[in-house]
Amino acid sequence: MYWNPEYETMSRDELARLxxxxxxxxxxxxxxxxxxxxxxxxxxxxxxxxxxxxxxxxRLPFTVKTDLRDxxxxxxxxxxxxxxxxxxxxxxxxxxPIVVGYTQNDIDTWANLMARALAMAGGGKNDVVQVGxxxxxxxxxxxxHYGAERLGATVVPASGGNTSRxxxxxxxxxxxxxxxxxxxxxxxxxEGANQGIDFTKLPLRAGVFGAEPWSERMRQQLEEKLDIVAxxxxxxxxxxxxxxxxECQAKQGMHIFEDHFxxxxxxxxxxxxxPYGEPGELVITSLTKEAFPVIRYRTRDITVLNxxxxxxxxxxxxxxxxxxxxxxxxxxxxxxVFPSQIESILLEFGETQPxxxxxxxxxxxxDDLEIWVxxxxxxxxxxxxxxEDLERRLxxxxxxxxxxxxxxxxxxxxxxxxxxxxxxxxxxxREI
Numbered sequence: 459m460y461w462n463p464e465y466e467t468m469s470r471d472e473l474a475r476l477x478x479x480x481x482x483x484x485x486x487x488x489x490x491x492x493x494x495x496x497x498x499x500x501x502x503x504x505x506x507x508x509x510x511x512x513x514x515x516x517r518l519p520f521t522v523k524t525d526l527r528d529x530x531x532x533x534x535x536x537x538x539x540x541x542x543x544x545x546x547x548x549x550x551x552x553x554x555p556i557v558v559g560y561t562q563n564d565i566d567t568w569a570n571l572m573a574r575a576l577a578m579a580g581g582g583k584n585d586v587v588q589v590g591x592x593x594x595x596x597x598x599x600x601x602x603h604y605g606a607e608r609l610g611a612t613v614v615p616a617s618g619g620n621t622s623r624x625x626x627x628x629x630x631x632x633x634x635x636x637x638x639x640x641x642x643x644x645x646x647x648x649e650g651a652n653q654g655i656d657f658t659k660l661p662l663r664a665g666v667f668g669a670e671p672w673s674e675r676m677r678q679q680l681e682e683k684l685d686i687v688a689x690x691x692x693x694x695x696x697x698x699x700x701x702x703x704x705e706c707q708a709k710q711g712m713h714i715f716e717d718h719f720x721x722x723x724x725x726x727x728x729x730x731x732x733p734y735g736e737p738g739e740l741v742i743t744s745l746t747k748e749a750f751p752v753i754r755y756r757t758r759d760i761t762v763l764n765x766x767x768x769x770x771x772x773x774x775x776x777x778x779x780x781x782x783x784x785x786x787x788x789x790x791x792x793x794x795v796f797p798s799q800i801e802s803i804l805l806e807f808g809e810t811q812p813x814x815x816x817x818x819x820x821x822x823x824x825d826d827l828e829i830w831v832x833x834x835x836x837x838x839x840x841x842x843x844x845x846e847d848l849e850r851r852l853x854x855x856x857x858x859x860x861x862x863x864x865x866x867x868x869x870x871x872x873x874x875x876x877x878x879x880x881x882x883x884x885x886x887x888r889e890i
Contacts (some may be wrong), residue, residue: 459582461574461609465717466772473716473773474512479819480745481720482509485518488751491536494529513721515743517732521755523556526696531557537749544781548695556594558695559749562726565604566700567746571715572605575704578713579664579689581635583610586661588628590638591669592618592879597671597699602637605701611635618642618880621649628654632661636686640667640676641881644812647683658685659747666691668700670880671798672779675805676812697742697752703777708769711776722754723763723777726784737762740777756783760796776889788884790818793862797883800829803855809837809848813874819887827864829856835871
């Protein structure tokens, strides 16, 4: 189902012409409106006039998160304050948040892109969309909310948390589409099963899950436990919020909405572009944002771009699911470790739950990695010999994938804290 068929299915040549036109206009406007960008352009000896082709985008300097923090709160706004109708902010754990602003046109664009995303999940005006993302300064809740309203659907603004109420609303209101983090959706599935809810008897048929990395095997868990089609959505506050990219029902990657964003993938160490099909750091340039445009913003998210035609008919390039971040990946004894690697391995084993915790410490001069793994309720009641065998198999499999040794700690069901937002997967004691 298309929301904007003219743009979602336009030819690559038409799309490139549209991108260049919008890019030139956006960069010109930003250069003259935002002192920060004007200074960085001059420092790199480039001007908006140097943008003659899309390839010329590479000549422009990157924007990084510290640039956004250094210009707190409104230093990167490209419009006067009286044109800003809404503010959001990132949920940083330290220091000042990153503040982003929206004009009324930005809000309308965002609503349309989120409606496009929900339509890709099969959504329409007859649906009931339960929004389990947090509302407030976080962009997730209101982004999904406005998109569902623009779609013409009935919105249940449940926000995050209060799991018992979420499950009650899901049953009583006839929710058909659930939008929340994948880890919270899994938690809802667990709690629902504990309450005796049979999800196969509910109208719920699709989930739009984002805000944290998740694996293909977690998709399988969610689809089995909730009896839904589970789809990935991508976005970040610095660029707009959710609705930068969305997975179609072919489940072969998320279509980046290229009529509004240009995506690049670079080597995170050198900053040089990498070819299609190779992993690297995603860099995004906005094309239509008015209040808070971003030019070559380094997201730090690791992904792969695929330009091949999709069976759904959409022509926009696809990004693979984010496998981790270039700035928060663990480096253990010189080896890069992404939590999502552990999740994929654990979901190969039926005796465990997809709940885990990576505990990193330093023993003398050596890094030590201990992986807490939650057992299934059936396995917890088994014999010691079987637990020892499971531990051995897990350790062998994880060590072969990561290339480093680790210790496995099997813990009781429901021991690892559940999250109603982004799941906490790592405890790095080396930093304490």
